[in-house]
Amino acid sequence: MGTPGCTPHSAVFISHPHYMDTRTDWLDEDVKPPRSLLGLPDFGWSGVCLPYCDRIATEEDPWMLRMTEGSAPAALPSRTLEPCSIKPNQSQEPSSGMEGQMEERYLEQVQTMVVGEVLKDVDTACKLLNIASDPLDWSCAHVQKWLLWTEHLYRLPQVSATFQELTGRDLCSMTEADFRQRSTQFGDVLYAHLDIWRSAAAMKERCPPEDSKSETDDDSWSDVMCSYPSQPIHLWQFLRELLLKPHNYSRCIRWLNKEKGIFKIEDSAHVARLWGIRKNRPAMNYDKLSRSIRQYYKKGIIRKPDVSRRLVYQFVHPV
DNA sequence: TACAGGATGTA
DNA sequence: TACATCCTGTA
Secondary structure (H helix, E strand, C coil): CCCCCCCCCCCCECCCHHHHHHCCHHHHCCCCCCHHHHCCCCCCCCCCECCCCCCCCCCCCCCCCCCCHHHCCCCCCCCCCCCCCCCHHHCCCCCCHHHHHHHHHHHHHHHHHHHHHHHHHHHHHHHHHCCCCCHHHCCHHHHHHHHHHHHHHHCCCCCHHHHCCCCHHHHHHCCHHHHHHHCCCCHHHHHHHHHHHHHHHHHHHHCCCCCHHHHCCCHHHHHHHHHCCCCCCCHHHHHHHHHCCHHHHCCCEEEEECCCCEEEECCHHHHHHHHHHHCCCCCCCHHHHHHHHHHHHHHCCEECCCCCCCCEEEECCCC
């Protein structure tokens, strides 16, 4: 077992009964949370398990992936799968030795990819929230930020109030039952999500990425975020960061013309909530956020494009 | 509901 | 200084 307290019940996978029962609206909702933040790449697969728990492929769950200490990939993360013509479910006959090896290799590649995606997404969330990736390092305020984030991510009702005055270390020492005690309905979701973060932190410690810069979509702007993690982030930087993670945020903000720096806020309330979480301003809304954007007009940082459109802005100095 | 911008408060 | 908040007014 990779991390203390990680039980076979604590891993999150898409077919987790709780998610299937209560969160199926994500599947149809346009603004569903990124699958990647559930530890899932956008493959459309239906049963990928998160790392660190000794789950094995079974007949019921042929796509559950096993991730054990011994099988942790040495080089993380790999962003692309190597071409492989054999897919596991194509094997109708009992696997021959060769097919078995290829299948195993294929699964290893998928597994590496999934872990890489999880690490990247936790990393992104850390930057956006300005908190450490290891929950053990969180203060009470960090815990509250993380809870707000998780509420937002999973569309939970407000549960953070029941976890006040807790540091990350307190949180990590709690069992799933403790979580359920504080939130009967969503304790298991929070526990599982925390488990993802703890697992990611443990994995990072074991296998620090060799070159984190190569994982980003845009080195220069990511550097802005990474070089000054304790500096207060500017709104324009925050918007850039969201725009540079289309994998996670294209449903709420996206480039219309990246070369010209023109972007559109697709979900104003969503972006405002993210900004509010980042700045610890629960009352943040688009009205206030847009006022701040308009302050950039005078400063020559952001402007309205030549052809003004609702919710469309332009960086004066595109990347 | 988005947008523009003035005024004021805050860290 | 960089917002956050509140406001009036326009489209």
